[in-house]
Ligand code: SF4
């Protein structure tokens with residue numbers, strides 16, 4: 001969904017958002033139940049835990065120390081090729097990252113996670129235009145089906161669009 005601004009090769013070379021520090025586990029991707037069921041069938045090593053009406057990867061057992069800074073990769077990350085999931089398998093949450101739908105002052109907003117080095121090279125107006133050209137509304141509609149994807153707003157995340165309805 002971000003192919004206009006981000007290529008698969010850029011992500012394969014980076015992989016930053018597919019590896020999670022222990023303290024950043026709130027950012028692990030969310031999967032629908034159907035998505036989770038299909039992946040559990042196909043990838044026997046993948047573990048999930050329920051979060052509200054959705055599921056996320058359970059990488060708790062992958063950390064080897066108690067350090068909050070230790071990193072563990074998503075089960076679907078190939079360190080050389082990037083994400084191994086096909087378009088129909090990759091969760092919506094990953095398709096839109098670094099965009100997030102968040103609750104800010106009781107309003108839903110589309111915010112930009114400020115840690116994607118490739119997106120950070122672009123003018124913010126480019127991301128704003130992309131979001132306002134239908135992508136923001138598509139994320140909003142998806143969040144109506146899966147409210148679990150709505151996260152509390154975090155300071156420092158630029159807001160690209162807000163909804164009043
Ligand atoms: S941080 Fe950005 S460039 Fe890196 S893998 Fe994630 S979306 Fe791609």
Ligand code: SF4
Pocket residue numbers: 017018019029074075076077078082083084085090091094
């Ligand atoms: S599902 Fe794919 S894109 Fe999403 S965090 Fe895991 S490896 Fe990265």
